[in-house]
Amino acid sequence: MQSDKYDKSKRFDKLKESKKIARKRPTINDVAQLANVSTATVSRCLSKPELVRLDVRTRVEASVVELGYVLDGAAKTLKTHQSKTIGVIVPTLEIGGYASAIQAFEKTVAAEKYTAILGVSDFDADKELQLAHNLAEKGVDGIMLIGMDSDDRLTSFLEKVHIPHVNSWHFRRDSKYHWVGFDNRAAIQAITSYVFQHGHRDVVFFVGGAEHANARTELRRQGFMDAISDYNLEFSEGLIFEVPYNSKASQLEFHRLWSLGNRPTAVICANDILAIGVLRACKKIGLRVPDDISVTGFDGLDIMADLWAPITTMAVPAKQIGEESGNCLLNLLTDKNPKTLTELHCTLVEGGSVKSLI
Amino acid sequence: MQSDKYDKSKRFDKLKESKKIARKRPTINDVAQLANVSTATVSRCLSKPELVRLDVRTRVEASVVELGYVLDGAAKTLKTHQSKTIGVIVPTLEIGGYASAIQAFEKTVAAEKYTAILGVSDFDADKELQLAHNLAEKGVDGIMLIGMDSDDRLTSFLEKVHIPHVNSWHFRRDSKYHWVGFDNRAAIQAITSYVFQHGHRDVVFFVGGAEHANARTELRRQGFMDAISDYNLEFSEGLIFEVPYNSKASQLEFHRLWSLGNRPTAVICANDILAIGVLRACKKIGLRVPDDISVTGFDGLDIMADLWAPITTMAVPAKQIGEESGNCLLNLLTDKNPKTLTELHCTLVEGGSVKSLI
DNA sequence: CTAAAAAATGTAATCGATTACATCAAAACT
DNA sequence: AGTTTTGATGTAATCGATTACATTTTTTAG
Structure with a gap:
């Protein structure tokens, strides 16, 4: 003045x-x-x-x-309000599927000159929110969310700061946001039914939960219960085992269960990592798979076919998720109006780890 | 005017x-x-x-x-010439070790409020250079290079634009740049010697090469030859098989080799992915591992222990590499003077896939 | 050859922060 | 009380691009 x-x-x-x-x-x-x-x-x-x-x-x-x-990109961004940058928030890179999805995503958006900024949330909703804030400060043009059902704080924050985003891996039908994923509930139901079809009735369900619980865990539980009721079997909470997301945990859990005299004919695992743990426990106990017990996984890791007991698993379309999320976000960024739901499908990969009891 | x-x-x-x-x-x-x-x-x-x-x-x-x-981070960066951002250039995320390293790196630098920007080079030196240019425009404060021996164009570019960087995974001793990694040559020599110690003399070496050739490939070849000469064995180029970095390729290559009557007693693979391919070929041919043939890997994937033939492999300190690279770069960014070489070590993981012939 | 239209280039305000320095206010000494 | 020191706040230039609009140059049309 x-x-x-x-x-x-x-x-x-x-x-x-x-x-x-x-x-x-x-x-x-x-x-x-x-x-x-x-x-x-x-x-x-x-x-x-x-x-x-x-x-x-x-x-x-x-x-x-x-x-x-x-x-100087900073100067350009300041003037144009465009950073040509997209944030990616992922719970962990240690899960192979996530890494594949990110790689495919990166490739897709890089073709349009966008660069990916990475944030690892460690399955922690608070950290996820903080990451989003950080990305907003960095000026990202959009955000891809992988594998978590982000809470409302996140989505409303993104809305407030006008950053478009895509949720991936799973989806919700009743949402105004954009989703690219598969139907967790149906997929688990399918593989569980597959086991029932082979005559199993006495099964348990291992699902990643505990500190890593999220909406997907819940959907998977429901998928399991759907199959149970399809076959008119009796459900009890005791059939479901929530274990941390790592092989060691599921190995110990299965070992514990078995030593307590629980003798299912099949173990259905909500992901391959847990299945590997169960497999290790089986080896230790001396159980042959599938002769003594059937085991299924979920994720479709290639390697499941090479284990000492090749595991039947559900292949998740990770790469496709990455690509489609990329396309969806690119469309969002150019004001085209992509569909809010891109549903992809899982495919059952028979490894032979399910014995027919009929 | x-x-x-x-x-x-x-x-x-x-x-x-x-x-x-x-x-x-x-x-x-x-x-x-x-x-x-x-x-x-x-x-x-x-x-x-x-x-x-x-x-x-x-x-x-x-x-x-x-x-x-x-x-608005762009405005801040423009004024301060600091973006609190670090670029990471990686050949691919599909290699588990790289993903682990990145995750550890991200965690390390995030603790100091740095955000990682990701670039996937696909083993392509030109793309790598282009990514570096892009990152420079984005204003990254530093760059982490993983698993490639970047050519001079890259390093001299980074020098010109004053962006500090760390090379990781492998290293060079005679360099003014910063390296965090392990001795590829020595590690391959070690696992090869291990095989020789078990009495094998008729071995072949599978190394990721072809379109994915880089300096590391060369170092690994040399490690193999070192062991050969340690044991006074005769070397021939015919012992080395360069195959693309994927299981399918090594599977086919081993199958081809075997059908041509080449009958080594052991196959030494420069990475676990190739070993898996060889294992698949063995299964198809009907070879028992290690009874009919010994196989070793390199990377130390957890899963190698669960295969139908648990594979002896060399565990690479991926997480450590990520952490140490992060620390090194952080020091570089605060004008502390980190040592130029951080040498980490691999550990042999005996899976039992090497039969003793003695 | 001139006028009008089109193409190329220049001017300088602008984006949204940071920060050196100036200033003002309050506390600490004489 | 007056002086000095310390602490808190304000002013406005600055970072390095982009771009609306003005201007100049070239091309085209008449």
């Missing part, structure tokens, strides 16, 4: 000094000067070269190379 | 209009106005709250919440 209030001379001294000292990266101004054009022209050469006469363009390009000029 | 050259009135009309129309995110100005302080104070509340009187601070914080203010 009162601009005569301060003495400006000192400021300029400082400025001159720093110009001499600092070994900065060349800016668009330097390029413009060297090429003898205005910054506007340089900028156009970089983003809309067809607007610039050929001879000028080559001159500018030469200057860019000579100076080793690299555009 | 001639500022009286243009008519400015129209510009301002546009401006006012856009202010009315655009539904922008609140800026630091809005917060300042609402809290009745200057933007400087708001800024200080956010970055150095201890400099602001408590009552003012709470007022500002309340305004931040009320407006749902999110700081």
Whole structure:
């Protein structure tokens, strides 16, 4: 307001000094000067070269190379409100399917010049929210959420800051948001039914839960119960074992269960990692699979076919999820209106770990 | 220069209009106005709250919440020349070890408020270079390179733009750059020697190569040859099989080799994926492992112990690599002077897939 | 050859923060 | 009380691009 209030001379001294000292990266101004054009022209050469006469363009390009000029994305983003950057929030990279999905996603969006920014939430909703905030500050144009049913805080935050997002891995039907995934409930129901079809009636269900519980866990439980009721079997909570998401945990849990005299004819696992743990327990106990006990997995890891007891599992379309999420988000970012639900399908991979009792 | 050259009135009309129309995110100005302080104070509340009187601070914080203010990282980066962002360039996420390393890296740098930006190079040096350029534009403060021996173009580019970087997975001793990794050559030599110690003399070496060749491939070849010469065996190029980095390829290659009458007593694989392929070929051919043929892997995937023939493999310290790379880069970014070489070690995991011939 | 239209280029305001320095206020000394 | 020190806050230049609009140059049409 009162601009005569301060003495400006000192400021300029400082400025001159720093110009001499600092070994900065060349800016668009330097390029413009060297090429003898205005910054506007340089900028156009970089983003809309067809607007610039050929001879000028080559001159500018030469200057860019000579100076080793690299555009300052921060300045560009500040002006354009576009970072050409997409955030990806994933619970963990240790789950192979997630890594595949991310890789496919990255490839898809990279084709449109978007760069992926990664956040690992460790299955922690608070951390997820914090990551989203961080990504918002970074100015991401969109966000891909993998494998968690984010709570309302997250989605409403994203809505408030106008960042479009895609949820992936599973989905909800009654949602205004965008989903790319498969039907967890139906898929678990399917593989459970497969086991029932083979004559099993005395089964238990291992599902990743405990500290890693999320909406998907719940859907999987329901899928299991659906199959139970399809076959008019009696359900009890005792059939479901929630264990942390790692082989060691499921190994111990199965071992415990068996030593307590619980003798199911089949163990249905909600993911392959748990199935591997069960398999290890079986080996220790001396159970043959599938002769003494049947075991199924879920995820469709390639390797399940090479285990000492090749495991029947449900293959999840991880790569497809990545691609479709990428496309969905790209559409969202260009104001095309992608469908809110892209339903993908799992495929049963028979490994032979389910014995027919009929 | 001639500022009286243009008519400015129209510009301002546009401006006012856009202010009315655009539904922008609140800026630091809005917060300042609402809290009745200057933007400087708001800024200080956010970055150095201890400099602001408590009552003012709470007022500002309340305004931040009320407006749902999110700081604009681009503006901050533009002014400070710091993005709090680190680029990660990886050949692929499909290799479990890389994913683990990245996850550990992300965790390490996230603790210091850095965010990871991901680039997948697909084992392509050109793409790698392009990714680095892209990351430089994004303003990353540093870069982590995984599993590739980047060519000089990359390192000299990074030097020119003043972006510190860490190379990981393997290392070079005679380098001014920073490395975190293990000695590929020595590790392959060790597992090869292990096989020789068990009396094998007729061995072949499967190494990921072909389109995915890189410096590491070469180091591994050398490690194999080192062991050969340690045992005074005769070397021939025919002992080395370069195959693409996937199980299918190694399966086919071993099958081909076997059908041509090549009958080694052991197959040494430079990674677990190739070993799995060989194992599959063995199963198809009807070879028992290790009774009819010995097979070793390299990577130390957990799952190798659960295969129908548990495979002896060399465990790579992936997580450690991620952590140490993170620390190294963090030090580099704070002008501490980390050592240029952090050598980590592999451990032999005996699966029982090597038969003793003695 | 001139006028009109189209193409190329330049000017300078602008995006939203940070921060050096100035200023003002309050506390601590004489 | 007056002076100095310390603490809190404000002012406004600055970072490096983009881009609306003005201006100049070139091309096309008459």
